[in-house]
Amino acid sequence: xxxxxxxxxxxxxxxxxxxxxxxAYELGKAIALEGWATLTGGRSFGVMDxxxxxxxxNNGMTIGxxxxxxxxxxxxxxxxxxxxGMGSGRNLINVLTSDVIVVVGMSPGTASEVSLAIKNDHxxxxxxxxxxxxxxxxxxxxxxxxxxxxxxxxxxxxxxYFSMNRKR
Amino acid sequence: xxxxxxxxxxxxxxxxxxxxxxxAYELGKAIALEGWATLTGGRSFGVMDxxxxxxxxNNGMTIGxxxxxxxxxxxxxxxxxxxxGMGSGRNLINVLTSDVIVVVGMSPGTASEVSLAIKNDHxxxxxxxxxxxxxxxxxxxxxxxxxxxxxxxxxxxxxxYFSMNRKR
Amino acid sequence: xxxxxxxxxxxxxxxxxxxxxxxAYELGKAIALEGWATLTGGRSFGVMDxxxxxxxxNNGMTIGxxxxxxxxxxxxxxxxxxxxGMGSGRNLINVLTSDVIVVVGMSPGTASEVSLAIKNDHxxxxxxxxxxxxxxxxxxxxxxxxxxxxxxxxxxxxxxYFSMNRKR
Amino acid sequence: xxxxxxxxxxxxxxxxxxxxxxxAYELGKAIALEGWATLTGGRSFGVMDxxxxxxxxNNGMTIGxxxxxxxxxxxxxxxxxxxxGMGSGRNLINVLTSDVIVVVGMSPGTASEVSLAIKNDHxxxxxxxxxxxxxxxxxxxxxxxxxxxxxxxxxxxxxxYFSMNRKR
Numbered sequence: 001x002x003x004x005x006x007x008x009x010x011x012x013x014x015x016x017x018x019x020x021x022x023x024a025y026e027l028g029k030a031i032a033l034e035g036w037a038t039l040t041g042g043r044s045f046g047v048m049d050x051x052x053x054x055x056x057x058n059n060g061m062t063i064g065x066x067x068x069x070x071x072x073x074x075x076x077x078x079x080x081x082x083x084x085g086m087g088s089g090r091n092l093i094n095v096l097t098s099d100v101i102v103v104v105g106m107s108p109g110t111a112s113e114v115s116l117a118i119k120n121d122h123x124x125x126x127x128x129x130x131x132x133x134x135x136x137x138x139x140x141x142x143x144x145x146x147x148x149x150x151x152x153x154x155x156x157x158x159x160x161y162f163s164m165n166r167k168r
Numbered sequence: 169x170x171x172x173x174x175x176x177x178x179x180x181x182x183x184x185x186x187x188x189x190x191x192a193y194e195l196g197k198a199i200a201l202e203g204w205a206t207l208t209g210g211r212s213f214g215v216m217d218x219x220x221x222x223x224x225x226n227n228g229m230t231i232g233x234x235x236x237x238x239x240x241x242x243x244x245x246x247x248x249x250x251x252x253g254m255g256s257g258r259n260l261i262n263v264l265t266s267d268v269i270v271v272v273g274m275s276p277g278t279a280s281e282v283s284l285a286i287k288n289d290h291x292x293x294x295x296x297x298x299x300x301x302x303x304x305x306x307x308x309x310x311x312x313x314x315x316x317x318x319x320x321x322x323x324x325x326x327x328x329y330f331s332m333n334r335k336r
Numbered sequence: 337x338x339x340x341x342x343x344x345x346x347x348x349x350x351x352x353x354x355x356x357x358x359x360a361y362e363l364g365k366a367i368a369l370e371g372w373a374t375l376t377g378g379r380s381f382g383v384m385d386x387x388x389x390x391x392x393x394n395n396g397m398t399i400g401x402x403x404x405x406x407x408x409x410x411x412x413x414x415x416x417x418x419x420x421g422m423g424s425g426r427n428l429i430n431v432l433t434s435d436v437i438v439v440v441g442m443s444p445g446t447a448s449e450v451s452l453a454i455k456n457d458h459x460x461x462x463x464x465x466x467x468x469x470x471x472x473x474x475x476x477x478x479x480x481x482x483x484x485x486x487x488x489x490x491x492x493x494x495x496x497y498f499s500m501n502r503k504r
Numbered sequence: 505x506x507x508x509x510x511x512x513x514x515x516x517x518x519x520x521x522x523x524x525x526x527x528a529y530e531l532g533k534a535i536a537l538e539g540w541a542t543l544t545g546g547r548s549f550g551v552m553d554x555x556x557x558x559x560x561x562n563n564g565m566t567i568g569x570x571x572x573x574x575x576x577x578x579x580x581x582x583x584x585x586x587x588x589g590m591g592s593g594r595n596l597i598n599v600l601t602s603d604v605i606v607v608v609g610m611s612p613g614t615a616s617e618v619s620l621a622i623k624n625d626h627x628x629x630x631x632x633x634x635x636x637x638x639x640x641x642x643x644x645x646x647x648x649x650x651x652x653x654x655x656x657x658x659x660x661x662x663x664x665y666f667s668m669n670r671k672r
Contacts (some may be wrong), residue, residue, distance in 0.1 A: 003239070003242075003244075003246060003247055003249050004246070004247055004248055006248070006249075017309065017633075019226075055274050057570045061248075062249065065250070069264060069288070069423055070264075071171070074171075076171075078170055078171060078228065079171055080170075080171070080172055080174070080175075080205065080229075080248065081171050081265065082233070082261065082265050083249055083261070083262060083264035083265045084260075084261050084264065085264050085422070085423040085424070085425065086260075086261075086263075086421070086422045086423065086425050087596070087624075088421070088596050088620055088623055088624060089406055089419040089422050089425070089593050089596045091596075091620075092252075092253060092254075092591070092592050093250065093251070093253075093254075093261075093414065094292075095574035095659045096237060096238075096251035096252065096253050097249070097251045097252075099249050099619075102522065106643075106644060107644065108619050108620070108622040108623035108644050108645065109613065109619070109623045109624075110183075110619075111616075111619035111640075111644055112615075112616045112619035112623060112624075114622045115612050115613070115615035115619055116592055116595075116616045117610070118594055118612040118615075119611075119612035119616060120237070120253075120592060122590075132636070132640055132643065133640065135636060136615075136636055136637065136640040139610075139613065140610060140611065140612050140615055148375065152580075165550060184378075200381065208482075224490075237591055241387070253590070253591040253592070253593065254425075254590045254591065254593055255428070255456075255573055255589040255590065256428050256452055256456060256588065256589070256591070257422075257425050257428045257590055257593070258454055259428075259452075260423070260424050260425045260427075272474075273475060275476065276451050276452070276454040276455035276476050276477065277455045278446075278450035278451075279447065279454075279476055280448045280451035280452045280455060283444050283445070283446075283447035283448035283451055284424055284444070284446040286447075286450045287424055287443075287444035287445045287448060288423075288424060300468070300471060300472055300475065301472065303468060304447075304468055304469065304472040306445050307440060307468065308447055309444065316469075339575070339582060339583055339584070339585050340582075340583055340584055340585075342584070342585075361665075373584065397584075399584065402588070405505070405600060405624070406600075410507075412507075414507060415507055415508055415603070416510070416541065416565075416567065416584065417507050417508075417510075418506055418569070418586055418597065418601050419597070419600035419601045420596075420597050420600065420601075421596060421600050421624075422596075422597075428588075428589060428590075429586065429587070429588050429589075429590075429597075432573060432574075432587035432588065432589050433585070433586050433587045436634075456573070456589075490511075497648070
């Protein structure tokens with residue numbers, strides 16, 4: 001049995017914009033249609049919830065890695081709930097578990113995950129981000145960080161990456 | 169979509185006996201046949217590997233929560249690999265993520281997981297354990313710890329428990 | 337500058353007996369008189385608090401490694417408060433940070449720390465424990481676990497250990 | 505006994521510039537002269553080592569929060585070594601334990617710590633950073649992030665902050 005490719009979708013919770021949520025939903029859908037699993041922080045709002053919803057409604061596997069010590073308040077679209085009880089400490093697990101991270105919107109928690117991904121040599125795709133954000137993360141992450149405007153470009157980059165990096 | 173019931177199978181790695189491994193394989197199989205997911209520490213040997221193999225070969229969902237920072241050396245039977253990079257710190261995640269823990273064999277890491285399960289009010293089933301082990305954990309865990317001799321008894325206890333505790 | 341020797345004092349919180357607390361206080365005092373630092377889980381009650389009090393009132397350095405994400409509710413006798421926000425995940429840090437663990441009383445959290453100490457090859461001294469407890473941990477920990485009845489014996493064992501293991 | 509004020513000094517390891525190291529040394533010294541403890545990631549190079557050296561050589565208390573599972577390779581200037589075994593997971597502990605974070609230089613790990621500090625409502629002082637860095641973190645951190653050019657300004661800001669926020 002091959003282990004599942006896992007795509008982490010990272011973005012703001014409470015402060016997600018309607019555009020962030022729409023983008024995250026469509027991204028989760030696109031990931032599911034490729035047969036990959038979608039992973040988020042698993043809460044019931046914002047980008048975390050929207051991406052899981054998009055994936056779940058398109059028969060994709062969904063994983064929520066929860067900061068809390070129980071599954072209370074988690075997204076109803078998370079099929080598998082990993083309960084860490086480690087607060088923001090779970091952000092590292094999101095990053096290490098995901099084969100690729102895709103970033104929709106920005107927040108402090110999101111910025112910590114992008115930074116940890118770079119630190120741990122995981123690939124990160126910034127989706128439709130502001131110039132300042134792109135420039136900051138390119139400065140510290142160089143080739144590990146890519147920047148695109150649309151979901152088809154995200155999927156195409158991931159396919160390229162997977163074609164060169166067989167799943168462990 | 170309902171979230172998945174997850175059964176954690178806990179036991180020794182390097183020092184697992186052949187009997188431990190056989191029991192773990194059969195337990196993973198029995199869990200899979202109920203439609204539940206099997207979770208272990210996800211390494212490629214011992215109870216962790218055997219339980220995932222038993223589940224995987226019977227079309228069960230399998231989750232490995234890895235202590236290492238990459239998936240190198242993980243069980244080929246883990247469909248979903250959660251990479252924590254937290255060493256024995258991941259033992260808490262095994263416990264919090266599992267709806268019920270079943271314990272096959274004993275080792276220091278295993279004892280830490282049983283202890284953490286009791287501490288965090290998760291149900292634990294000791295399978296075919298020595299009297300000393302049973303008595304020690306009953307002393308500190310009281311009603312949270314149950315002790316049985318066979319896999320059908322394990323499955324029956326879990327069904328009873330789930331019938332009274334709907335999935336979040 | 338030499339780094340500080342750190343002795344972890346482990347034991348129950350809410351369910352500590354008056355005898356546990358008295359023993360923990362005297363142990364913290366004895367550790368301080370040797371010039372070693374005392375480390376506990378840092379809460380404001382039980383063995384954690386009593387050991388820090390005994391050390392602090394005798395001019396010993398005191399370290400509380402907190403499970404919570406802020407220092408609210410922590411022992412007033414902890415000079416240095418390490419805030420982890422990781423719940424029982426901090427138990428591993430207690431163990432890894434302590435050169436030697438001394439165990440006063442028993443509880444699920446305590447049992448997890450003894451188990452993690454054994455797992456990670458740290459020395460553990462059981463102080464005045466019940467026979468069942470001693471036998472269980474001797475079974476899984478062998479030579480890494482020692483069992484004594486009095487505080488002078490604890491101090492003597494630690495001195496022997498340090499004489500053979502220079503501080504990193 | 506009052507618990508110790510702890511100032512986290514955050515910055516690059518391998519990629520620290522000579523200017524970063526000089527600044528970190530002087531900052532550790534200035535922190536020590538105020539009677540505060542200096543905390544870093546505790547490795548034996550870069551900003552982590554330099555800040556601890558500056559503090560230690562001026563009789564300040566020094567704390568290294570290590571990513572590794574043993575104290576091998578840690579700074580000889582860390583009086584207290586907190587061993588986490590959690591890789592970059594310890595970055596959260598650095599942030600939560602420090603009353604204030606001061607940032608010297610920039611790297612992916614450093615960026616994760618600034619982000620986690622903002623996320624967890626801890627105050628962060630950027631010292632002599634590039635405009636792009638300042639603007640990015642001001643965008644996501646607002647009033648929680650301050651930006652100064654010199655060490656005396658850092659000390660002054662911390663004093664103001666402590667005068668309004670008594671130690672727990």
